[in-house]
Amino acid sequence: MDTTRIINEEKTHEFLAIGKTFSKAERLEIIEKAKDCHGLSLVEAAALLQIKEENEMDALLRTAKIIKEKIYGKRIVIFAPLYTSNECQNNCLYCGFRVANKGLHRRTLETGEIIQEAKAIENQGHKRILLVCGEDKSKTTIEHITEAVTSIYNKTDIRRINVNAAPLNVSEFKKLKEVGIGTYQIFQETYHRETYAKMHPSGPKSNYDYRLTAIERGLEAGIDDYGIGVLLGLYDYRFDVLATLMHSEYMEENYSVGPHTISIPRLRPAMDAAFTEAPAPVSDQDFKKIVAVYRLTLPYTGIILSTRESSQLRDELLTLGVSQISAGSKTNPGGYEEMDQEATQFETSDERPLDEMLQVICDQGHLPSFCTACYRTKRTGAAFMELAKDAHIHEFCQPNAILTLKENLIDYASRETVEKGEILIREALNEITNPKIRCITEERLQEIESGKRD
Numbered sequence: 001m002d003t004t005r006i007i008n009e010e011k012t013h014e015f016l017a018i019g020k021t022f023s024k025a026e027r028l029e030i031i032e033k034a035k036d037c038h039g040l041s042l043v044e045a046a047a048l049l050q051i052k053e054e055n056e057m058d059a060l061l062r063t064a065k066i067i068k069e070k071i072y073g074k075r076i077v078i079f080a081p082l083y084t085s086n087e088c089q090n091n092c093l094y095c096g097f098r099v100a101n102k103g104l105h106r107r108t109l110e111t112g113e114i115i116q117e118a119k120a121i122e123n124q125g126h127k128r129i130l131l132v133c134g135e136d137k138s139k140t141t142i143e144h145i146t147e148a149v150t151s152i153y154n155k156t157d158i159r160r161i162n163v164n165a166a167p168l169n170v171s172e173f174k175k176l177k178e179v180g181i182g183t184y185q186i187f188q189e190t191y192h193r194e195t196y197a198k199m200h201p202s203g204p205k206s207n208y209d210y211r212l213t214a215i216e217r218g219l220e221a222g223i224d225d226y227g228i229g230v231l232l233g234l235y236d237y238r239f240d241v242l243a244t245l246m247h248s249e250y251m252e253e254n255y256s257v258g259p260h261t262i263s264i265p266r267l268r269p270a271m272d273a274a275f276t277e278a279p280a281p282v283s284d285q286d287f288k289k290i291v292a293v294y295r296l297t298l299p300y301t302g303i304i305l306s307t308r309e310s311s312q313l314r315d316e317l318l319t320l321g322v323s324q325i326s327a328g329s330k331t332n333p334g335g336y337e338e339m340d341q342e343a344t345q346f347e348t349s350d351e352r353p354l355d356e357m358l359q360v361i362c363d364q365g366h367l368p369s370f371c372t373a374c375y376r377t378k379r380t381g382a383a384f385m386e387l388a389k390d391a392h393i394h395e396f397c398q399p400n401a402i403l404t405l406k407e408n409l410i411d412y413a414s415r416e417t418v419e420k421g422e423i424l425i426r427e428a429l430n431e432i433t434n435p436k437i438r439c440i441t442e443e444r445l446q447e448i449e450s451g452k453r454d
């Protein structure tokens with residue numbers, strides 16, 4: 001299978017080499033140009049990935065913040081992962097679930113246990129779940145995944161389920177589409193073939209091309225809402241970030257649908273991982289640069305930040321372009337009901353529960369959103385991008401964020417969170433300039449107060 005049409009390594013290196021030839025003045029010009037929210041070319045992104053100096057970094061981060069606020073406003077979408085299984089046939093050297101880890105307590109949740117976990121997540125106040133599992137052809141079958149999705153939708157008030165799972169074939173993707181998932185997420189881990197081969201020595205995941213083409217098979221099956229990313233720390237981040245952007249450009253050019261989200265997982269310590277230090281470490285400063293370069297290059301693509309990062313860095317990144325975060329996460333199957341360190345995929349860093357996280361988000365002036373309306377009104381994929389590009393996102397998403405936060409404050413939040421949240425709701429209402437939309441939002445707020453739910 002020739003996949004150089006998607007990722008051409010030589011070209012990626014060539015773009016990176018051209019990016020190095022830009023002067024400081026030219027890089028600052030690119031940053032200035034990015035403020036119009038039309039995105040950047042691959043070569044321009046390559047140039048920005050070279051930034052080292054503090055004043056250039058400041059300009060880059062400031063611009064990321066401006067773009068984020070222009071497009072997404074103050075909203076930060078919130079979700080929690082649900083691990084259904086840690087059984088896996090692969091041997092990804094960095095992951096605690098790898099088959100060579102004989103000390104891990106292995107477990108695949110039954111449907112009833114999955115519902116229990118989803119209810120525990122719901123009881124924290126979440127409305128969105130990311131379903132995650134290992135790759136074991138006899139345990140985490142497509143039926144395991146679809147049954148999990150259907151039963152969570154049927155038995156809980158969770159309104160959107162995204163799925164991060166191993167690559168599927170077209171007929172399996174069709175089954176995933178039928179049960180109404182939100183986003184299908186798959187990380188290439190590294191686009192650098194040689195490193196990929198080293199990191200994935202055995203099991204189905206050792207097939208680089210099958211993984212790289214998963215999104216295309218998903219689209220053939222009708223899944224147009226997809227997320228990509230690399231595991232930062234495996235190979236030179238400049239190459240991998242540029243290759244992620246190249247993947248996005250390929251999809252946009254050939255299918256007119258760019259990624260709905262890009263995730264930025266950075267390597268964490270994991271039980272029995274093959275190395276303790278990242279092979280290509282990414283510093284906090286580089287990490288911030290990566291978020292900003294993604295934001296400037298793909299202004300309309302969501303950026304997802306997980307609890308792999310420390311609370312301090314997460315708080316900073318909220319202003320720099322991230323649009324979705326997980327909170328109160330557990331990375332072992334059954335983790336919301338019980339804690340078993342010997343069953344986790346990797347160590348999380350930010351352990352703050354959702355309620356505390358909501359307070360932090362409010363304190364920073366951001367608006368926590370539990371909204372899932374786009375998915376439920378079928379505004380996904382290209383349709384969502386059109387909405388975002390028309391800037392309807394403000395008119396449509398801001399009220400939904402306000403309303404879902406209100407529901408959360410009434411149903412789940414602590415007194416402190418309610419106080420902070422109510423102030424924010426008032427501020428956010430004042431920002432709605434269209435009087436009709438504002439009026440409808442106020443009416444809906446009253447309905448929620450009197451017990452009505454979406």
Ligand code: SAM
Nearest residue numbers: 094095133134164165166187231267268270346
């Ligand atoms: N098993 C499937 C796969 O590998 O595609 C899906 C879920 S896997 C559990 C989700 C992601 O976790 C992987 O794609 C990888 O990027 C990330 N991951 C694995 N080990 C990690 C580690 N030690 N630190 C941070 N992220 C890790």
Ligand code: SF4
Nearest residue numbers: 088090092095098134
């Ligand atoms: Fe299995 Fe995914 Fe972990 Fe690899 S990253 S060992 S495929 S769970």
